[in-house]
Amino acid sequence: MSELRALLARTTEQVLSQTPDWAAVAQAGLDKVLVPESWGGFGGSWEDALIVIRALGYHAVDLPLAEAILDSVRVEERDLHTAMMVAAKMAGALSAALDLSVEYTRQRQQFGKPLASFQAIQQQLAIFAEEAAAANMAAAAAFRAADRGGAAFEIACAKLRANQAARISTAIAHQVHGAMGFTSEYRLHHLTRRLWKWSSEQGNERFWADRIGAQVAQRGAANFWADLTR
């Protein structure tokens, strides 16, 4: 990671982990991550923006920061880039829910030992970790593609993959938390309820699978691999 990007990551973490208000976010300039330096922004790329958006999801912050970042640049396909933003928030929320689940099962004792020591729990959380990794990979690759331009396919795959991961992982998160995860007081639902909402925002699985499927079928078997490796 470049020094600048590391600095952005640190600032983002400092601000967004403290249940910030809009003033704090604006003061840190997080809404200007894509704005050129000469215009008083951070002068970053989409990959830099990913750091900020992902952290929004990780810390379950409900500020219109993704929208502000989108407003700050000219994008040709606003809906597509909004979907990319949602995918990034979902990737962050999945990582947070995983961390929470790992922490909880290491602390909660039953049968005289931590839940984490039971293989049934370990195997479920391994699946969760894989799904979270996949969603984060897909988002990262989509943002990188956006920096290159013309990222429609990558964004479609990233949103669909995030939806798939959310469907599988939120079930595991709740199962390993027992009744505690079903309370209003415990913060798991800050993440899982957002993940369920986000799964239906900017295209559910049917929407994106249909779109990708139609396009891939149109291109035909002969182009499938060539297109994937372009």
Next chain:
Amino acid sequence: MPGFDFPPFDLPPEAQALRGEVRAFLAEELAGKPAVERARSWSGGSREFSRRLGARGWIGMTWPRKYGGHERSYAERYVVIEELLVAGAPVGSHWVADRQSGPLLLRFGTEEQRQRLLPRIARGELCFCIGMSEPGAGSDLAAVRTRARRVDGGWKVSGQKIWTSNAQHADWMIALVRTGDAEQRHAGLSQLLIDMKTAGVTVKPIANLTGESHFNEVFLDDAFVPESMLIGAEGDGWRQVGAELAYERSGPERYLSSIRVLLEFLRVVGDAPSEAERLLIGEMTARMWTLRQMSLSVVGKLAAGENPAVAAAVVKDLGTSLEQDIPRAVQALARPDCDLSGDDPFQRTLWYLLQTSPSFSLRGGTREILRGIIARELGLR
């Protein structure tokens, strides 16, 4: 947790340039090869094909020149491997040697072993097999009982290996054997290079559920192995085998094994798919694209000199699940007249992969073992 961090990795231009060359070579080599044959991927092998590939410089690509390698990048090797697998090339004869035996020798082997074996592997002349599993040692590999007894000038090895892929064709086996006491478990293990022509080595093929024989039993009855065939240090076998398994798990072959049936499905569906067909294609495409990004990220880690063992376990588990889901989902959605008895390429490929895909999450470490590795990285055990 670094094991779950997958930074994007872009293939450098020279790797992408190589892709065209490989595609052209394969288009010619494999012209007319039926889909079901292509679906065999690394279960199919041809010594002649391996030699031709070796002549192209596409085996041992990353190894030093002085051992017959080509000092190409991991990224270039990755491109060659994925093109071979997607085309369904018969890579089985050199696959193990190129992927794990060679790298193992490069890292732990003696100078003599490297000079003697690596150049021939890179020319595509040698077939290796992996002698890890035994009747009593599957997932619990440290339970290996095959014994190497010290004798003048080397060892006498006795015991039995099982599920040894390609043993009936192999020139060499790298065997995990017990040189110390059974009570020592991990510390008593060593790796030996065993010439398959040695007296006392008997190979008995085992038919798999399709009736074909790819794996074998290997009986070792006082087989003599010279001192010079010890890999690394005596008693270091466990550590070394861990490194070998990491090589085995980190490649792109861990998500591409069922691509042939997806391609066949695309072919029969044509450009007017039903909604259900579009949904299946879309789902599998997104998963495959994501896995390829993850696989590339593992290549990036290798190129950076990192040990991607955990990341590779993640890719392998997600990858083999995709490889198993594709044939099942395609079967569920195939047009009603597809009863798996048809002689057309689609049905034959589907039937072949439905039968063989259960092995994908067994070979190279089972799904449960991989998830155990991931759980350890999560700090759960």
